[in-house]
Amino acid sequence: xxxxxxxxxxxxxxxxxxxxxxxxxxxxxxxxxxxxxxxxxxxxxxxxxxxxxxxxxxxxxxxxxxxxxxxxxxxxxxxxxxxxxxxxxxxxxxxxxxxxxxxxxxxxxxxxxxxxxxxxxxxxxxxxxxxxxxxxxxxxxxxxxxxxxxxxxxxxxxxxxxxxxxxxxxxxxxxxxxxxxxxxxxxxxxxxxxxxxxxxxxxxxxxxxxxxxxxxxxxxxxxxxxxxxxxxxxxxxxxxxxxxxxxxxxxxxxxxxxxxxxxxxxxxxxxxxxxxxxxxxxxxxxxxxxxxxxxxxxxxxxxxxxxxxxxxxxxxxxxxxxxxxxxxxxxxxxxxxxxxxxxxxxxxxxxxxxxxxxxxxxxxxxxxxxxxxxxxxxxxxxxxxxxxxxxxxxxxxxxxxxxxxxxxxxxxxxxxxx
Amino acid sequence: xxxxxxxxxxxxxxxxxxxxxxxxxxxxxxxxxxxxxxxxxxxxxxxxxxxxxxxxxxxxxxxxxxxxxxxxxxxxxxxxxxxxxxxxxxxxxxxxxxxxxxxxxxxxxxxxxxxxxxxxxxxxxxxxxxxxxxxxxxxxxxxxxxxxxxxxxxxxxxxxxxxxxxxxxxxxxxxxxxxxxxxxxxxxxxxxxxxxxxxxxxxxxxxxxxxxxxxxxxxxxxxxxxxxxxxxxxxxxxxxxxxxxxxxxxxxx
Ligand SMILES: Nc1ncnc2c1ncn2[C@@H]1O[C@H](COP(=O)(O)OP(=O)(O)OP(=O)(O)O)[C@@H](O)[C@H]1O
Ligand SMILES: [Mg+2]
Numbered sequence: 001x002x003x004x005x006x007x008x009x010x011x012x013x014x015x016x017x018x019x020x021x022x023x024x025x026x027x028x029x030x031x032x033x034x035x036x037x038x039x040x041x042x043x044x045x046x047x048x049x050x051x052x053x054x055x056x057x058x059x060x061x062x063x064x065x066x067x068x069x070x071x072x073x074x075x076x077x078x079x080x081x082x083x084x085x086x087x088x089x090x091x092x093x094x095x096x097x098x099x100x101x102x103x104x105x106x107x108x109x110x111x112x113x114x115x116x117x118x119x120x121x122x123x124x125x126x127x128x129x130x131x132x133x134x135x136x137x138x139x140x141x142x143x144x145x146x147x148x149x150x151x152x153x154x155x156x157x158x159x160x161x162x163x164x165x166x167x168x169x170x171x172x173x174x175x176x177x178x179x180x181x182x183x184x185x186x187x188x189x190x191x192x193x194x195x196x197x198x199x200x201x202x203x204x205x206x207x208x209x210x211x212x213x214x215x216x217x218x219x220x221x222x223x224x225x226x227x228x229x230x231x232x233x234x235x236x237x238x239x240x241x242x243x244x245x246x247x248x249x250x251x252x253x254x255x256x257x258x259x260x261x262x263x264x265x266x267x268x269x270x271x272x273x274x275x276x277x278x279x280x281x282x283x284x285x286x287x288x289x290x291x292x293x294x295x296x297x298x299x300x301x302x303x304x305x306x307x308x309x310x311x312x313x314x315x316x317x318x319x320x321x322x323x324x325x326x327x328x329x330x331x332x333x334x335x336x337x338x339x340x341x342x343x344x345x346x347x348x349x350x351x352x353x354x355x356x357x358x359x360x361x362x363x364x365x366x367x368x369x370x371x372x373x374x375x376x377x378x379x380x381x382x383x384x385x386x387x388x389x390x391x392x393x394x395x396x397x398x399x400x401x402x403x404x405x406x407x408x409x410x411x412x413x414x415x416x417x418x
Numbered sequence: 419x420x421x422x423x424x425x426x427x428x429x430x431x432x433x434x435x436x437x438x439x440x441x442x443x444x445x446x447x448x449x450x451x452x453x454x455x456x457x458x459x460x461x462x463x464x465x466x467x468x469x470x471x472x473x474x475x476x477x478x479x480x481x482x483x484x485x486x487x488x489x490x491x492x493x494x495x496x497x498x499x500x501x502x503x504x505x506x507x508x509x510x511x512x513x514x515x516x517x518x519x520x521x522x523x524x525x526x527x528x529x530x531x532x533x534x535x536x537x538x539x540x541x542x543x544x545x546x547x548x549x550x551x552x553x554x555x556x557x558x559x560x561x562x563x564x565x566x567x568x569x570x571x572x573x574x575x576x577x578x579x580x581x582x583x584x585x586x587x588x589x590x591x592x593x594x595x596x597x598x599x600x601x602x603x604x605x606x607x608x609x610x611x612x613x614x615x616x617x618x619x620x621x622x623x624x625x626x627x628x629x630x631x632x633x634x635x636x637x638x639x640x641x642x643x644x645x646x647x648x649x650x651x652x653x654x655x656x657x658x659x660x661x662x663x664x665x666x667x668x669x670x671x
Contacts (some may be wrong), residue, residue, distance in 0.1 A: 010548070010555075017543065052577065330539045333500055335528020336558040337521050411500045411527075415539065 006359070008225035011344050015351035018320055029312035030356030033394060036305025037360025037387040038367065041379060043298035045368045047291050049377030054287045058280045060206050061216070064105070064250060066257055066279050068098075069240040073278035073286075084266040087274050089237040092226065094264055098243050099142075101260060103252035106145055107243040111138035111226055120183075126179035126190035126199075126223065134175055135221040136192065138229020146244050154186035154201030161200075162225040163200045169197040173205035174219035195232065197224070252277065306390060309353055310398035317349050327407050329414030336408040345406050349399025350392045357391025423486035444509045447607060447639060448474035453506035455492050455662075466492040467503075467662040472607070473546055474641070479634045481650035482643045490643045494612045496519065497641065498524045528556050532601025535609035538593045540585040546572060546596045547581045553604050558559065569633045571599040575629060592620035598629065608639045613650060627652055
């Protein structure tokens with residue numbers, strides 16, 4: 001009713017003609033709003049992209065997996081501390097001990113023999129091709145039960161193959177594609193260093209995404225029986241452990257794993273852990289801190305933009321009120337209430353910033369297409385809605401004072417105004 | 419004849435004053451009692467009106483004359499509720515205007531009074547039709563009805579063929595007729611015009627005054643401020659103002 005009285009159509013039209021009459025001034029006014037809204041659009045879709053990646057990461061990691069290594073997880077910059085460098089390796093026995101914990105369903109060690117004794121990558125050949133840089137991991141057959149790798153063809157190696165140190169292997173989808181483009185890899189032979197291995201199974205392709213792309217391609221991997229890997233590289237001690245907690249007992253599993261490892265690795269009562277544990281939860285936390293940082297940046301940049309726009313709109317509206325004093329007098333003389341005048345100028349201010357918002361949304365939307373070339377992302381619905389609401393809201397808030405000034409004008413004095 | 423009117427006037431006024439004091443609502447359309455308007459100019463007080471009292475009945479056609487600076491516009495603005503008196507009581511249609519708040523005054527300006535200005539005061543960017551629609555917008559009338567009413571009002575001032583023109587595409591006389599249509603569109607109780615022909619040539623002035631005469635004959639109550647005697651002579655009653663006081667109040671028809 002109030003809005004009907006104040007004649008939105010007329011106000012919108014007037015806002016547009018004010019805008020067109022003062023192109024430069026209006027452009028500067030809405031520029032801040034445009035920047036603010038573009039920021040919201042872009043960062044929102046970056047956050048959405050990270051969200052997608054995290055979901056995939058967690059899926060492939062397994063929600064019940066606990067990944068244990070000598071070092072703390074996460075991105076590491078610079079040289080590790082002396083304490084870290086002095087840390088003792090994890091052992092096969094640690095993994096077996098963990099598998100006996102009540103809340104742990106299974107626990108397997110991984111022995112990384114990608115690099116040989118001299119730190120060079122072992123050459124791998126098969127199907128007539130040779131490459132270096134395939135990840136070579138020795139593990140136990142139970143690994144299959146963790147569910148993070150699924151056999152697509154053939155089978156995983158067995159406990160008896162582990163016990164009798166058979167030269168068999170299971171290969172990742174990239175290895176299968178690289179070496180055996182035509183025909184099934186199962187039953188074929190792969191040469192690792194100077195030893196020949198029989199391929200008993202291939203693994204399903206795991207989703208790739210930006211964060212874990214690059215050289216440690218999860219599909220460019222060959223799994224061997226642990227005992228065989230140990231035989232291949234007797235001095236290898238680079239072990240990490242994957243433990244899987246029982247369903248619904250993740251917290252207990254984490255506590256039990258931590259307590260047992262602290263005992264086994266002789267960590268004194270008050271000292272921090274001398275090993276690292278990573279779970280789906282901790283991965284999520286890592287990403288949460290990144291997205292939180294981005295969200296803060298988004299709020300800061302867009303607030304600054306919107307504030308600049310707000311101050312601009314306040315300025316342009318104050319000028320407009322002065323320029324149109326007589327008009328306000330006429331309107332009051334024919335029966336406009338204070339609230340009518342108030343709404344008129346508020347709607348005008350909101351139109352101005354709203355247009356800035358729409359321009360920002362359009363540019364922002366186009367730039368998310370560019371973003372999609374770098375990162376799988378989408379624009380979450382809240383971004384355009386929030387951006388538009390914020391830009392209109394800024395107009396309303398910063399238009400308040402000019403509108404109030406206009407509404408308070410005395411009809412007679414405004415009619416006399418030259 | 420005018421002497422007789424003058425002689426009887428104080429008694430009438432005294433009677434109506436008594437009614438007012440006895441909390442009776444005045445029966446006349448306009449009833450002003452001891453109206454003062456004082457402006458503070460630095461330390462000095464300027465009394466634009468000091469103690470004006472008069473009544474206007476429905477259907478009257480009144481001219482207000484007087485020298486420049488005598489307080490005519492001040493009085494008109496008070497009648498039109500554009501301004502509020504410093505002192506005194508003003509009843510319009512039986513309602514005490516001096517006690518009203520801002521919103522109520524806006525409603526009175528919208529519904530009860532139609533104001534015509536010397537300088538037209540149309541919105542430059544709006545068409546004739548939209549200018550006439552404005553009071554209806556503030557009166558909360560829906561767009562279909564308001565379109566119809568505004569078209570009707572423009573027809574009543576013979577401007578049906580200028581509906582979509584903007585003020586700068588109209589002659590002075592046509593602009594004033596748009597302003598009159600705007601003043602009349604809400605069917606107000608009174609039509610107030612402060613020197614409506616002040617900015618027009620003699621011929622156009624005559625046209626406008628003919629229009630006023632017609633509107634009066636159709637039952638409208640009209641008050642016109644003017645400098646020109648032949649325009650005042652068309653009214654049925656003349657209020658002469660000098661130095662913020664009513665000097666003479668005579669019925670001439
Ligand atoms: N806002 C104001 N502040 C101070 N004095 C004012 C103000 N408005 C009017 N006056 C004074 O009040 C007196 C009456 O003014 P008003 O405009 O009513 O005269 P008027 O009869 O309409 O004159 P004119 O015929 O020239 O239009 C004048 O002396 C004027 O100076
Ligand atoms: Mg005047």
